Amino acid sequence: MLQPLLFVVVVAVAGLMAFRSFRRIYQNIHLGKPEVITGDVAIRRKNVLLVAFGQKKMFKQWLPAVLHLCIYVAFVITQIELVEIFIDGFTGNHRIFAPYLGGFYTFVISFIEVLSVLAFVATITFLARRNLLKIPRFTKSELDGWPRLDANLILFGEIILITGIFCMNGADVVLQKIRPDHYPDTGFLAISGWLGPVLFGGLSEGTLVAVERFGWWLHLLTVLAFLNYLPYSKHLHIMLAFPNVYFSRLKPRGEMDNMPVIMNEVKSMMGLVEESENATEGGEMSEFGAKDVFDLSWKTVMDAYTCTECGRCTEACPANITGKKLSPRKIMMDIRDRAEEIGQHIEVNHTPFINPEKGGDVLTVENYADGKSLFDYISREEIHACTTCNACVEACPVMINPVVPILELRRYEILTEAAGPQEWVPMFTSVENSGAVWQMPVARDAWTQEA
Amino acid sequence: MQIPVLAELVSEGKSPEILFWVGCAGSFDNRAQKVTRAFCKILHEAGISYAILGNEENCTGDAARRAGNEFVFQMAALQNIQVLEGYGIQKIVTACPHCFNTLKNDYPALGGNYEVLHHTQLIQQLFLQGRLKLKEGGPFKGKRITYHDSCYLGRVNGVYEIPRAILAELDADLVEMKRSKSNGLCCGAGGAQMFKEDEPGDKRINMERTEEALSTHAHVIAANCPFCITMLQDGIKSKEKQDDILVKDLAELVAERL
Ligand code: SF4
Ligand code: SF4
Numbered sequence: 080m081l082q083p084l085l086f087v088v089v090v091a092v093a094g095l096m097a098f099r100s101f102r103r104i105y106q107n108i109h110l111g112k113p114e115v116i117t118g119d120v121a122i123r124r125k126n127v128l129l130v131a132f133g134q135k136k137m138f139k140q141w142l143p144a145v146l147h148l149c150i151y152v153a154f155v156i157t158q159i160e161l162v163e164i165f166i167d168g169f170t171g172n173h174r175i176f177a178p179y180l181g182g183f184y185t186f187v188i189s190f191i192e193v194l195s196v197l198a199f200v201a202t203i204t205f206l207a208r209r210n211l212l213k214i215p216r217f218t219k220s221e222l223d224g225w226p227r228l229d230a231n232l233i234l235f236g237e238i239i240l241i242t243g244i245f246c247m248n249g250a251d252v253v254l255q256k257i258r259p260d261h262y263p264d265t266g267f268l269a270i271s272g273w274l275g276p277v278l279f280g281g282l283s284e285g286t287l288v289a290v291e292r293f294g295w296w297l298h299l300l301t302v303l304a305f306l307n308y309l310p311y312s313k314h315l316h317i318m319l320a321f322p323n324v325y326f327s328r329l330k331p332r333g334e335m336d337n338m339p340v341i342m343n344e345v346k347s348m349m350g351l352v353e354e355s356e357n358a359t360e361g362g363e364m365s366e367f368g369a370k371d372v373f374d375l376s377w378k379t380v381m382d383a384y385t386c387t388e389c390g391r392c393t394e395a396c397p398a399n400i401t402g403k404k405l406s407p408r409k410i411m412m413d414i415r416d417r418a419e420e421i422g423q424h425i426e427v428n429h430t431p432f433i434n435p436e437k438g439g440d441v442l443t444v445e446n447y448a449d450g451k452s453l454f455d456y457i458s459r460e461e462i463h464a465c466t467t468c469n470a471c472v473e474a475c476p477v478m479i480n481p482v483v484p485i486l487e488l489r490r491y492e493i494l495t496e497a498a499g500p501q502e503w504v505p506m507f508t509s510v511e512n513s514g515a516v517w518q519m520p521v522a523r524d525a526w527t528q529e530a
Numbered sequence: 531m532q533i534p535v536l537a538e539l540v541s542e543g544k545s546p547e548i549l550f551w552v553g554c555a556g557s558f559d560n561r562a563q564k565v566t567r568a569f570c571k572i573l574h575e576a577g578i579s580y581a582i583l584g585n586e587e588n589c590t591g592d593a594a595r596r597a598g599n600e601f602v603f604q605m606a607a608l609q610n611i612q613v614l615e616g617y618g619i620q621k622i623v624t625a626c627p628h629c630f631n632t633l634k635n636d637y638p639a640l641g642g643n644y645e646v647l648h649h650t651q652l653i654q655q656l657f658l659q660g661r662l663k664l665k666e667g668g669p670f671k672g673k674r675i676t677y678h679d680s681c682y683l684g685r686v687n688g689v690y691e692i693p694r695a696i697l698a699e700l701d702a703d704l705v706e707m708k709r710s711k712s713n714g715l716c717c718g719a720g721g722a723q724m725f726k727e728d729e730p731g732d733k734r735i736n737m738e739r740t741e742e743a744l745s746t747h748a749h750v751i752a753a754n755c756p757f758c759i760t761m762l763q764d765g766i767k768s769k770e771k772q773d774d775i776l777v778k779d780l781a782e783l784v785a786e787r788l
Contacts, residue, residue, distance in 0.1 A: 139713075333631035333686040337639035338600045345604040351612075368598065397716040397739075402732030464729040467596050467721030468681040473712050489598030499598065502726035507594055507602050514588035514606065515554045516725065523552075524584040526563045527533040530570055 086168035086299075093303035100310035107422040108384060110444060111377035118329035126478070131324040136476040139391075143208075146201035150237065153194035154317070157244075160191055164299055174251075177263040185266030192248065192270040195241050202237045209234075216390030221409040226388050229312050236308075240301045246294025249275035250287045257284055319385040320477045326378055327478040332469055335486060338367065341494075368490025371452045372418045373444060375484055382479040383414035392471035392481060398464040405464035407471035407481035413456035414484060424449060453488065462488045463500055533570055536581040536617060546581040548652075549614075551624035551633065554589050555756035561763065562625075562756035568785035569625050569649050575788045576661040578652075580623070586613050590632040597722035604640070607632075611642035625649040625781060627682035627755045628720070634687070648683055650693045650754050650780055657699050664699065668787040675702040675783075676748035678739070678762065679714035680755035693754055696780050700787065705746045715739050719757035740765025744775065751777045 129135045134151065137144040163176050177184050209217050209230060222230075252275035254262040268275075279287060309315050346352045369375050392407040393399050399406050424432055425442050433439060434448035462485050471481045493499045509518045539546055550573065555562040573580050591606030614622075622644050624630050634646035656662045675697060683689045690711045697704050709715040718728065718735025728734045740762055743751050753759050762777045 331635040331687070333682065334635040334639070335595055337636075338604075341600045342604050342608070342640060345601065345608055349605075349608060349612075351608065367600065395713070397718065397735045398729070398731070400715075401728070401735050401738050403729045404731075405729070460729050463726075464731075465721050466681070466716045466718060466723050466735065468716035469685045470681075470713075470716065473685050486596065486598065489596075490600060491598075493598035494600060500726050503597050503599075503722060506597070506722070506725040507599050510589045510591060510594050510606050511602050514609075515558060516589055516593055517554065517558055519558045521558075522585055523557045523587055524533075524535065524582070526552075526557060526566060527535075527582075527584070529563075530531045530533050530567050 083169060083171045089300070089303065090165075090168070093307060097303075097306045097310075100307065103422060103426065104310050104315070104384060106425075107418045108380045109377050110372045110418055110421055111375045111380035112373065114376035114378055116326050116378065122329055123325045123327075126327065127321055127325050130476070130478060131321045134476070136474075136478075139474070146204055149194065149197040149201040153191070153198035156187075156191050156194055157240075159187055160244075161302060164295065168299065173261060174263050174265065177265050182266060185268065188248065188265060189267075189269035189272075192244070192268055195244050196270060198237065199241050202234050202241075206231065206234050216394045219390060219393060219406060219408070221406055221412055222388065222390075226313065226412070229314075230388070233305075233308075233312065233314050236301060236305060240298060240305075243294045243298035243301060245271060245274065245278075246290055247298060248294070250279050250282075250291035250294065252276065253279050253282070254284070254287050254291060257287070313386065313388040316385050316387040316477055319381065320387075323381055323385040324478050326381065328378075328480060328483075332472060336483075338490075341367065365495070366491070367494035368492070369484065369487035370454060370491045370495070372414065372421060373447070374491070375414065375487060379480075379484050379487075380414065380418050382481075383411045383418065385477050386411040386415065386479055387477060388412065389476065391474040391476060392479070395470040395474040397466060397468055397470065403460075403464045404458065405461045407485075410457060410461065410481050410484060411479060413453065417451075417453055417456050420451075421447060421449075457488065459492070459498075462492070531567075531570060531574060534581040535584040537584065537586065539581050540617065544579075545618075547579045548621045548623050548647075549617075549619050550580045550582050551590075551622050551626075551629050552582055552587060553624055553626040553629040553756070555760075556625055557587070559756060559760070561759055565625055565756060565759070565779040565781055568779065569781040571785045571788065572653060572656070572662065572781060576656045578656075578661075583613065588613070590629045590636075592628040592632040592636075593722040593725060595632070595636065596720070597725075603636075607637060607640050607642070611637060611640055614642060614644065619644060621645045621647070623647045623649055623652045625754075625756070625779070627680045627687070628757070631682045631686055648687075648689065648754070650683070650696060651689065653781065653784055654692045654695055657696070662784070662788070664784075664787040668700070670750055670783060670786075671701050672703060673750060674705050674746070674748040675700075675750045675752050676705050676707055676743055676746040677710070677752045678707070678717065678743065678754075678758055679711060680753065680758050681714070681716050681720050683754050684714050685712055693752070693780055696784065697752060700783055702750075702752075702783075705748055707742045707746055709742065715742060717755075717758040717761035719761050724757050724760075734765075736761035736765040737768070740769060744769065744771060749775060750783070751775060752780055752783060753777060754780055 134148060137147055166175050167173060208214055248268055248271035251262060252268060252271045255264055279290060343352065372380060388408060390408050396405060396407055428442050430442055432447060432449040433442050434446045437446035439446045465485045467482055469482060506516050509515055534546065552566055556566040588610050589606050590610065591603035595603035622633055627648060630646055630648045633644060677693060677697060679690060694704065716735060717739050751762055753762065759777050759779060766772055766775060
């Protein structure tokens with residue numbers, strides 16, 4: 080009786096805590112501007128199937144792809160066992176599915192065990208790749224501190240999870256021989272079938288029961304801890320990868336988002352529209368582009384929360400390759416960090432950050448002003464270095480687009496602050512005044528004379 | 531070679547099948563002008579009815595937009611769209627992937643909808659239709675050629691195979707660089723980088739790409755973008771390898787064999 084009670088309490092507390100964290104993430108994503116995501120639903124579904132479920136873009140590098148696939152498939156299939164753990168936990172039963180499913184049960188659990196072993200191998204390899212081999216994308220400075228610890232912690236968590244599974248199944252197999260009434264026959268399990276007797280054979284019944292329960296609780300608690308850890312970790316991608324791929328841009332890569340306010344302004348200057356058509360819109364609009372999370376689309380903020388910090392974008396970035404400060408991964412991490420910062424302030428209603436001009440008693444998205452912006456995270460040097468080559472977009476396994484925020488920050492700098500690289504000014508002037516990127520003394524068709 | 535100008539054709543009551551959008555580089559840059567002329571030669575040989583806008587053409591505004599100056603971009607773009615509308619233009623070809631991308635992908639949201647081709651796409655069509663006949667031999671037959679994917683034709687617009695198909699027509703011995711197709715390395719000019727110095731770093735992007743091209747030991751780097759050509763040419767000059775390797779647009783390679 081005690082165990083189901085304990086189980087209910089633990090699951091309820093962990094569930095509630097996780098719910099609050101996930102709500103916070105949802106709210107932080109919606110610090111971004113509303114944007115209606117359009118485009119063919121069929122293509123979106125196909126992307127989710129191929130890119131999120133099928134891991135298609137991972138297979139540009141086969142070794143990490145195969146290893147990642149092992150952990151991913153093991154994770155997904157283990158959920159079946161987790162369902163049983165939950166039912167057993169609530170009802171106080173033991174392996175409730177075993178007697179009903181028979182041979183199929185043996186197959187499923189054996190499958191999970193084999194995948195767990197593969198996941199174990201992958202985990203050890205990943206730990207080595209991250210910590211022993213000098214792989215450039217894992218040694219960049221933006222990973223210093225929490226991101227690097229986070230990546231390692233989760234790999235240790237994976238090892239604990241696998242330990243739990245094999246304690247549980249290994250002791251169980253031995254117990255089945257001793258107390259068949261309470262430990263239903265699971266059939267011969269692929270790994271525990273022989274590993275169990277090797278490790279635990281000859282132990283007393285009491286010890287075996289303790290080991291089995293230890294494994295069971297270890298597995299459950301690790302899963303619950305993981306659930307609560309996710310919102311603070313790059314591993315949030317195991318959830319967000321799916322919606323993020325679904326909502327990813329279907330527009331042509333080369334298309335920059337239009338700015339209708341400026342378009343209408345220019346049209347009225349050119350006499351293409353009636354003055355009045357324009358007057359209502361944008362009359363007092365003075366800020367263009369993005370200086371903070373509020374100015375980015377919610378989709379870009381979701382991109383930032385989905386980032387796995389894998390660094391494939393940075394590895395492909397020509398600016399980064401040639402030693403410049405720009406790292407598209409860092410851009411995404413900065414956007415997330417800034418969103419977290421704002422979200423926390425709003426959550427605790429930190430009233431000194433209320434913009435006195437806007438007023439109010441409660442700190443909200445509308446009156447938020449902490450005197451900082453994304454430019455406190457991202458330097459000008461970084462955004463100026465981008466060649467818009469889209470190598471980062473191509474490389475990202477979860478369809479993140481770092482070019483969109485980079486260009487929005489540029490727009491803010493140029494249009495709102497009238498700042499930006501001085502060397503660009505002559506180009507702007509030429510385009511505006513002489514219709515060419517260079518100031519040219521000759522006519523545009525002068526070349527035809529020599530043709 | 532007489533280059534047909536749209537305004538003149540229209541005044542004679544003719545309307546060409548396709549507009550050749552020359553672009554700023556193709557009009558003013560000495561090196562790119564050679565590509566422009568080579569492409570005109572191809573159009574003449576194939577008997578395509580085309581015209582240029584001449585002085586009615588304006589910068590597309592790509593660099594201004596990517597630098598963040600939407601205002602200047604909109605002015606350039608809306609002006610161009612007005613001109614194109616005025617002539618009822620439907621089909622455009624250009625030898626610059628930046629013009630190609632902007633006309634194709636940026637202009638529709640401003641009301642400019644056209645069928646836009648990059649010159650390599652048109653050249654390949656002409657080959658397929660049998661409208662281009664190559665002479666035997668030529669200076670590059672059997673020579674090692676490497677191909678540099680421009681970002682704006684390649685990764686941005688997904689055109690990787692057509693330029694390679696043209697190289698196959700030329701019987702060149704194509705050697706790929708370490709980073710090619712969707713993994714191609716930028717020349718360093720896009721996103722308005724052409725108009726300023728690189729940000730501080732270990733080296734300039736065009737040097738990295740030049741070194742990669744040189745390591746193929748090719749005799750020619752084939753390119754499809756005037757800015758890539760400038761960048762690679764600069765890289766080769768600073769490596770003092772002008773005598774070992776040439777940078778050529780695909781249109782030039784084709785024109786030399788007509
Ligand atoms: S688009 Fe910009 S950030 Fe992305 S890879 Fe190219 S240079 Fe780097
Ligand atoms: S943006 Fe994409 S490629 Fe870059 S680190 Fe994040 S997940 Fe990896």
